[in-house]
Amino acid sequence: MSSSTPIPTDLLVPTAKGLYCERGGFFIDPRRPVARAITTHAHTDHAPPGCDQYVCTPRTADLIRSRYGPEQNFLTLEWGTQHQFGEVMVSLHPAGHIMGSAQIRIEALDGGPVWVVTGDCKDDDDPTTEAFESVPCDVLIIESTFGLPIYHWPEPETVLSQINDWWATNADQERTCVVMTYAVGKAQRLLAGLDPNIGPIGIHGALVGPTEVYRAAGIELPETIRAGRDTATELQGRGIIVCPPSAAGTPWIRRFSGKDGMETAFASGWMAVRGRQRWRGVDRGFILSDHADWNGLLNIVRNSKAKRVGVTHGSTEAFSRYLQEFEGLESFVLGDQRATSDGDDG
Numbered sequence: 607m608s609s610s611t612p613i614p615t616d617l618l619v620p621t622a623k624g625l626y627c628e629r630g631g632f633f634i635d636p637r638r639p640v641a642r643a644i645t646t647h648a649h650t651d652h653a654p655p656g657c658d659q660y661v662c663t664p665r666t667a668d669l670i671r672s673r674y675g676p677e678q679n680f681l682t683l684e685w686g687t688q689h690q691f692g693e694v695m696v697s698l699h700p701a702g703h704i705m706g707s708a709q710i711r712i713e714a715l716d717g718g719p720v721w722v723v724t725g726d727c728k729d730d731d732d733p734t735t736e737a738f739e740s741v742p743c744d745v746l747i748i749e750s751t752f753g754l755p756i757y758h759w760p761e762p763e764t765v766l767s768q769i770n771d772w773w774a775t776n777a778d779q780e781r782t783c784v785v786m787t788y789a790v791g792k793a794q795r796l797l798a799g800l801d802p803n804i805g806p807i808g809i810h811g812a813l814v815g816p817t818e819v820y821r822a823a824g825i826e827l828p829e830t831i832r833a834g835r836d837t838a839t840e841l842q843g844r845g846i847i848v849c850p851p852s853a854a855g856t857p858w859i860r861r862f863s864g865k866d867g868m869e870t871a872f873a874s875g876w877m878a879v880r881g882r883q884r885w886r887g888v889d890r891g892f893i894l895s896d897h898a899d900w901n902g903l904l905n906i907v908r909n910s911k912a913k914r915v916g917v918t919h920g921s922t923e924a925f926s927r928y929l930q931e932f933e934g935l936e937s938f939v940l941g942d943q944r945a946t947s948d949g950d951d952g
């Protein structure tokens with residue numbers, strides 16, 4: 607058998623609304639609004655609007671508030687602090703995905719196996735998020751967005767200097783640079799790596815809110831201007847504009863064109879696959895992901911010392927099978943309705 611179904615006595619069980627902990631009375635990253643959601647991070651596919659309460663880190667709360675408004679109800683937990691829900695203790699530990707992103711550790715008061723849910727995670731260098739922490743456990747639930755051996759990330763520093771070189775070359779030719787990327791997390795990571803000596807940095811309106819939350823949290827980012835009608839002249843030909851993929855090909859983006867036009871790029875883990883770049887219709891693809899690559903995922907599994915591993919998102923079947931056959935672990939697949947390939951959160 608290639609996978610086994612979790613037994614009902616498990617601390618967490620998959621339901622139509624998402625992973626549920628009956629003994630604690632909460633869901634983890636539910637797909638739909640629920641009474642109590644323990645939220646790994648602020649991306650909307652993990653934090654749906656309308657939950658009665660979000661349990662998360664203070665930084666995740668700030669990001670959710672900036673998106674859904676101030677009236678949300680939060681219970682925030684500091685890193686590593688134990689909090690009792692029903693018959694279980696819960697604590698949050700850095701997942702390294704985006705600012706404030708957490709793994710969730712759950713342990714029943716009467717003992718039994720310790721469970722950890724990684725949420726989206728990575729163990730790469732990233733100055734804009736807390737470094738991934740290895741949390742020993744018996745059962746690990748891990749994402750496998752890039753759970754195939756074809757995914758190997760270059761050093762993030764190398765990629766960021768490639769982006770700066772590309773920008774400098776284009777600025778010399780009076781071509782504006784446009785980089786499309788995910789608005790929360792990846793965009794700020796990209797901004798942190800840009801060299802403001804090359805030219806002005808413009809950001810799309812969708813990035814303004816999250817970027818301010820990052821700055822308020824003390825993450826160092828270069829000066830940015832909101833890309834719009836009144837800043838177009840300043841950005842044309844010299845600037846770089848960071849925007850979500852939805853802005854591609856719109857009249858909004860075309861107004862920033864320099865004397866010699868513009869070049870576009872997409873920054874994502876999906877750029878590691880030949881053909882994706884063409885599919886996106888961009889001039890350049892930069893491999894920059896906020897998810898662990900193949901080796902990263904294996905490291906996280908091995909360091910957790912878990913004997914049982916549940917796999918969710920993306921290449922679940924392949925990754926789960928590898929864990930069974932080559933790592934000698936008990937592994938199962940957790941079904942998920944979320945977009946699993948080429949999502950913006952890559």
Ligand SMILES: [Zn+2]
Pocket residue numbers: 647649703726951
């Ligand atoms: Zn995410």
